[in-house]
C-alpha cells in the first residue's frame with residue numbers, strides 16, 4: 001500500500017486552472033522529489049494535502065484511506081517563515097505536537113532525544129534570530145518530523161540557504177533519511193538536490209500542473225557526496241534538466 005496517492009487531481013484558483021489530471025504516489029519510506037517550473041502548481045498541490053486548498057476533484061489517499069477535512073496525517077514544512085521568532089528553539093520544535101493536542105511537557109520529552117541528531121543540542125533556549133540559517137531549517141524540520149505522521153511534505157527547505165550551507169544540509173538530510181526512512185515528498189528547484197536525495201523524481205509541466213515525467217533514481221545508498229561527480233549522475237541530471245526546460 002502506498003503512503004500517499006493522488007489520482008486525477010484538478011485544482012482551480014479563482015479562474016485559473018492550476019492543476020489538471022495530476023497523478024502521483026509515494027511508497028512507505030520512499031524519498032520522492034517534485035521539480036517543476038516556477039508557478040506550475042507545486043505548492044498548490046501541497047496545499048491540497050494540508051487542507052489549505054480545496055480541489056475541484058481528485059482521489060487522495062494517505063496509507064490507503066481517503067484524505068479527510070482537517071486531516072492531520074501529513075506533516076508540512078513550509079517554504080517561508082517556518083519558525084515563530086518569539087518562541088525559543090524548544091518552543092518551536094514542540095509546536096507541531098502542541099497544535100495536535102500533545103501537552104507541552106510531553107512534547108518536550110518527545111523532542112529532546114532528537115535535538116542532538118538535528119545538531120540543536122545546547123541551542124534549545126535560543127531564539128530563531130540567534131541561529132544560523134542551516135540551524136533554523138534543521139529546527140523547522142525537527143518540528144515537522146516530531147509529529148510522527150506517515151507523510152512529510154517539505155517545500156523547498158533549503159531554497160534560501162547559501163550554496164555551501166545547502167550542500168551541507170543535503171548531506172545531513174541524506175544521512176538522517178538513511179537512519180529514519182521517513183516518507184518524504186520534497187519540492188525543490190535544484191535538480192542535483194532532487195537526484196542526490198530521491199528514490200524517484202517527478203517533473204511537473206508548466207501550469208496547469210500534471211506529471212510531465214517520472215524518473216527513478218537508482219544510485220546505491222548510502223550516497224556519498226562524490227556521487228554528484230559521477231558520469232551517470234551527470235547524465236541523469238542533464239536528462240532531468242531537458243525535461244524541465246523542454
Ligand SMILES: Nc1ncnc2c1ncn2[C@@H]1O[C@H](COP(=O)(O)OP(=O)(O)OP(=O)(O)O)[C@@H](O)[C@H]1O
Pocket residue numbers: 013014016018036037038039040041042043044045207
Ligand atoms: N489564492 C490564489 N488565487 C489565485 N491564484 C493563485 C493563488 N495561489 C496561487 N495562485 C497561482 O497559482 C499558480 C501556482 O502557484 P504555486 O505556488 O502552486 O506554484 P509553484 O509551482 O509552487 O511555484 P514556485 O516554484 O514559484 O514556488 C501561480 O500562478 C500562482 O500565482
